Amino acid sequence: MELNPKIPDGPIEEKWDRHRFRLKLVNPANKRKYRIIVVGTGLAGASAAASLAELGYQVRSFCYQDSPRRAHSIAAQGGINAAKNYQNDGDSVRRLFYDTVKGGDFRSREANVYRLAQVSGNIIDQCVAQGVPFAREYSGYLANRSFGGAQVSRTFYARGQTGQQLLLGAYQALARQIGLGKVQMHPRTEMLDLVLVDGHAKGIVTRDLVTGEIQSQAADAVVLATGGYANVFYLSTNAKGCNATAIFRAYKKGALFANPCYTQIHPTCIPASGDYQSKLTLMSESLRNDGRIWVPKKKGDRRPPAQIPEEERDYYLERKYPSYGNLAPRDISSRSAKEVCDAGLGVGENGNGVYLDFRDAIRGLGKKVIRERYGNLFDMYEKITHENPYEVPMRIYPAPHYTMGGLWVDYNLMSNVPGLYVLGEANFSDHGANRLGASALMQGLADGYFILPYTIGDYLVSAGAQKFAADRPEFRQALDDVRGRTSRLLSIRGRRTVDSFHRELGSIAWNHCGMARTEAGLQKALSSIAALKSEFWKDVNVPGEGEELNQSLERAGRVADFFDFAELMCADALHRRESCGGHFREEFQTAEGEARRDDRNFCYVGAWEFAGEGKPPRLHKEPLTFENIQLAERSYK
Amino acid sequence: MDFELHVWRQKSPKEKGRMEVYPAKGIHADMSFLEMLDVVNEGLASQGVEPIAFDHDCREGICGMCSLVINGIPHGPERATTTCELYMRHFKDGQKIFIEPWRARAFPVLKDLIVDRSAFDRVIQAGGYVSVNTGSAPEANTLPVPKDCAELSMDAAACIGCGACVAACKNASAMLFVAAKVSHLGLLPQGRVEARDRVQSMVKAMDQEGFGNCTNQYECEAVCPKAISVSFISLMNREYLKSSFQPPAV
Ligand SMILES: Cc1cc2nc3c(=O)[nH]c(=O)nc-3n(C[C@H](O)[C@H](O)[C@H](O)COP(=O)(O)OP(=O)(O)OC[C@H]3O[C@@H](n4cnc5c(N)ncnc54)[C@H](O)[C@@H]3O)c2cc1C
Ligand code: FES
Numbered sequence: 001m002e003l004n005p006k007i008p009d010g011p012i013e014e015k016w017d018r019h020r021f022r023l024k025l026v027n028p029a030n031k032r033k034y035r036i037i038v039v040g041t042g043l044a045g046a047s048a049a050a051s052l053a054e055l056g057y058q059v060r061s062f063c064y065q066d067s068p069r070r071a072h073s074i075a076a077q078g079g080i081n082a083a084k085n086y087q088n089d090g091d092s093v094r095r096l097f098y099d100t101v102k103g104g105d106f107r108s109r110e111a112n113v114y115r116l117a118q119v120s121g122n123i124i125d126q127c128v129a130q131g132v133p134f135a136r137e138y139s140g141y142l143a144n145r146s147f148g149g150a151q152v153s154r155t156f157y158a159r160g161q162t163g164q165q166l167l168l169g170a171y172q173a174l175a176r177q178i179g180l181g182k183v184q185m186h187p188r189t190e191m192l193d194l195v196l197v198d199g200h201a202k203g204i205v206t207r208d209l210v211t212g213e214i215q216s217q218a219a220d221a222v223v224l225a226t227g228g229y230a231n232v233f234y235l236s237t238n239a240k241g242c243n244a245t246a247i248f249r250a251y252k253k254g255a256l257f258a259n260p261c262y263t264q265i266h267p268t269c270i271p272a273s274g275d276y277q278s279k280l281t282l283m284s285e286s287l288r289n290d291g292r293i294w295v296p297k298k299k300g301d302r303r304p305p306a307q308i309p310e311e312e313r314d315y316y317l318e319r320k321y322p323s324y325g326n327l328a329p330r331d332i333s334s335r336s337a338k339e340v341c342d343a344g345l346g347v348g349e350n351g352n353g354v355y356l357d358f359r360d361a362i363r364g365l366g367k368k369v370i371r372e373r374y375g376n377l378f379d380m381y382e383k384i385t386h387e388n389p390y391e392v393p394m395r396i397y398p399a400p401h402y403t404m405g406g407l408w409v410d411y412n413l414m415s416n417v418p419g420l421y422v423l424g425e426a427n428f429s430d431h432g433a434n435r436l437g438a439s440a441l442m443q444g445l446a447d448g449y450f451i452l453p454y455t456i457g458d459y460l461v462s463a464g465a466q467k468f469a470a471d472r473p474e475f476r477q478a479l480d481d482v483r484g485r486t487s488r489l490l491s492i493r494g495r496r497t498v499d500s501f502h503r504e505l506g507s508i509a510w511n512h513c514g515m516a517r518t519e520a521g522l523q524k525a526l527s528s529i530a531a532l533k534s535e536f537w538k539d540v541n542v543p544g545e546g547e548e549l550n551q552s553l554e555r556a557g558r559v560a561d562f563f564d565f566a567e568l569m570c571a572d573a574l575h576r577r578e579s580c581g582g583h584f585r586e587e588f589q590t591a592e593g594e595a596r597r598d599d600r601n602f603c604y605v606g607a608w609e610f611a612g613e614g615k616p617p618r619l620h621k622e623p624l625t626f627e628n629i630q631l632a633e634r635s636y637k
Numbered sequence: 638m639d640f641e642l643h644v645w646r647q648k649s650p651k652e653k654g655r656m657e658v659y660p661a662k663g664i665h666a667d668m669s670f671l672e673m674l675d676v677v678n679e680g681l682a683s684q685g686v687e688p689i690a691f692d693h694d695c696r697e698g699i700c701g702m703c704s705l706v707i708n709g710i711p712h713g714p715e716r717a718t719t720t721c722e723l724y725m726r727h728f729k730d731g732q733k734i735f736i737e738p739w740r741a742r743a744f745p746v747l748k749d750l751i752v753d754r755s756a757f758d759r760v761i762q763a764g765g766y767v768s769v770n771t772g773s774a775p776e777a778n779t780l781p782v783p784k785d786c787a788e789l790s791m792d793a794a795a796c797i798g799c800g801a802c803v804a805a806c807k808n809a810s811a812m813l814f815v816a817a818k819v820s821h822l823g824l825l826p827q828g829r830v831e832a833r834d835r836v837q838s839m840v841k842a843m844d845q846e847g848f849g850n851c852t853n854q855y856e857c858e859a860v861c862p863k864a865i866s867v868s869f870i871s872l873m874n875r876e877y878l879k880s881s882f883q884p885p886a887v
């Protein structure tokens with residue numbers, strides 16, 4: 001199979017412009033003849049569905065929550081990047097591009113990243129016009145803050161609820177189109193399969209989560225914007241329902257899965273408190289602007305933090321990375337936290353945390369300013385831990401948070417399956433091996449508002465409008481497959497609950513394919529996952545029936561896919577014999593313990609093809625070339 | 638800690654529901670309320686009893702999916718807290734805990750503790766937006782917005798659409814929810830253009846969905862997990878009154 005990323009020619013600044021000019025346009029009067037399915041209503045899906053409907057396409061939108069407004073993008077706290085250079089501090093499209101490629105440890109596609117930086121400013125314009133209440137200066141102009149991995153201040157925010165406000169903007173744009181009858185909305189509906197007709201994506205199979213009805217939906221093109229797969233680790237900062245099912249089902253139908261081993265472990269989360277823990281809570285990394293991270297220098301120092309004198313504290317990020325300090329990129333900050341905790345310097349009852357201390361910031365700026373900046377985050381922390389962060393330093397520890405890997409897409413955001421587009425966290429395209437803070441929101445909205453609406457037309461024109469032949473054998477086959485799978489899950493009636501399997505799978509993935517990976521560990525993970533998977537299919541207990549609201553059944557389907565997906569993730573991690581970004585192979589590190597890339601052998605996108613049940617997946621490589629930024633060892637010292 | 642749970646069970650929208658009693662044993666004070674329910678559900682499943690269905694997703698107080706009436710109070714006894722952010726340390730060992738779904742005509746029960754809140758979406762569809770198509774926005778800093786307007790707008794925009802305000806109100810009124818959206822947009826210059834039509838259409842949609850009238854009891858503010866102020870209701874009333882005297886846009 002040839003992987004053609006379809007990168008336009010010409011200098012990088014002109015690629016997108018040239019490309020847009022060459023893309024075929026759909027005649028405005030013909031747009032309503034095309035039906036487009038958009039799965040997912042997060043930033044990527046909602047912005048895409050609304051924009052496509054505004055253009056005149058018939059849109060069908062799906063999400064598993066009871067309302068499109070609850071997609072997981074709602075939980076993003078810190079902010080969204082844009083190269084506006086409002087602060088006059090030297091930002092530019094090129095600098096955002098450079099920071100993103102470097103932050104991604106040179107494992108992303110230059111042309112895509114440049115385009116992302118180019119449209120970043122339009123996103124802010126659009127959101128402001130929608131009524132997103134971004135933070136402002138007393139002058140009335142927009143305010144910015146800094147974020148990890150950047151030395152300029154380019155992050156726009158709405159208190160600690162930026163994701164919520166951006167999503168409400170997109171949701172409201174979508175609601176307007178629903179009200180106008182241009183979008184048919186299907187909440188509480190889960191996509192369980194993709195349907196191909198003559199090799200093209202022409203529909204999906206869904207389950208109505210209230211009635212249990214399994215149905216097929218036909219369209220001219222299918223857009224997946226179903227988010228990331230961090231819940232493969234069970235404990236993550238993602239919402240409980242986040243899943244890999246939609247993209248994994250597409251993988252099984254022939255879409256390539258790129259770089260599944262690139263996962264991001266976020267440095268600032270609240271440490272787990274017990275084995276009943278059901279999810280982990282993120283504390284926005286914007287806190288690192290004013291908080292200082294430290295651990296005691298002495299092992300087992302159990303004194304309350306206030307009693308540990310300055311010279312007995314190790315501000316390890318400031319020490320190791322003097323120019324970025326507490327704002328070092330996520331992968332580096334997370335790994336450093338793991339190092340100090342592994343060395344027995346961790347704090348808190350279980351020794352699984354480091355301090356994030358606001359004492360100096362409160363002394364310098366006053367409590368009021370800190371409350372204004374982070375009030376809601378401090379409250380949230382106190383609710384969960386019962387400790388007051390204005391008085392006692394927060395305790396934080398890294399947790400799975402974001403997944404850079406995803407379905408492979410070309411420059412048009414189309415997968416290798418014609419007619420199948422993938423947006424937002426679900427694709428692999430822009431963040432390489434590590435994503436910078438405040439860039440996921442930017443990417444989701446770039447994809448949905450400003451890229452897909454142009455590129456999808458080109459495909460639709462060349463494929464021509466369908467007659468939505470949902471009675472075709474391909475649809476019947478897909479329906480039978482989904483029904484068969486559902487009844488199989490319900491018929492096992494074993495002894496173990498779905499959650500107990502998910503927890504165990506998660507701990508295998510976390511221990512061996514989490515913050516640090518080794519060949520032996522990954523081999524072990526692969527055999528443990530296989531064993532647990534076969535136990536799952538023999539002994540899982542899914543109570544209730546298929547034709548009703550059945551949350552155990554929903555979870556069982558997702559966990560079943562996570563099993564297969566975890567194997568793919570570990571296989572990818574095993575094959576990538578280098579360290580880069582969030583993928584840290586202990587065998588490949590520098591003398592100072594930093595990630596050691598191997599550009600000679602691994603400067604490519606690893607895209608995996610499903611080769612059949614029980615067979616090892618096939619690897620395809622898209623070589624990465626760097627013409628505008630020189631490949632260099634990433635340094636934040 | 639041990640508790641005695643009294644939980645509303647209802648198989649489907651059509652069937653009648655009833656309260657069932659389940660013990661919750663060996664609960665840790667640092668568990669969240671939903672983690673406590675997870676533990677109870679794991680126990681029920683292993684005894685062959687169908688687990689209790691309840692809505693939840695983010696489990697950090699922002700998606701607005703969780704929705705339980707706990708001992709008669711939507712989202713439980715703590716102020717400005719969603720059910721998913723409520724911890725068992727706030728309950729007394731041995732306590733009886735009554736758990737019921739939101740109750741309102743506009744929010745029919747689907748199963749156990751899960752209700753249908755799509756009425757809220759339809760109210761937003763009626764006008765809770767700024768009509769700006771993708772691509773037609775001017776440069777963001779063209780229009781300065783006074784900081785206090787932006788802040789007040791944000792206070793209203795913080796609504797998570799959970800429906801606790803409706804569940805707490807004896808008239809099942811959605812005034813706080815609607816007022817929050819009308820104020821969020823109306824306080825910003827970008828939202829002023831359509832302010833008149835917005836308030837008219839949203840109030841009309843609210844009435845059509847079967848939400849009740851507001852009789853100024855302020856139960857809504859007391860249970861709102863985002864502590865959204867009832868002063869937005871007066872702001873909306875003024876907006877509504879004003880809009881009724883203005884000639885319709887031509
Ligand atoms: C706690 C937290 C904080 C964050 N903070 C920031 C930040 O400050 N800045 C930043 O840039 N990024 C941040 N991120 C990352 C960012 O929020 C996400 O990457 C981004 O919002 C993903 O958007 P999305 O549209 O791709 O997917 P999502 O918002 O996850 O939406 C997925 C959609 O797909 C639907 N769906 C999923 N599976 C199915 C299925 N099988 N069938 C039907 N529908 C399905 C869901 O219902 C949902 O509507 C944060 C992430 C987390 C977890
Ligand atoms: S589960 Fe999201 S607000 Fe409670």
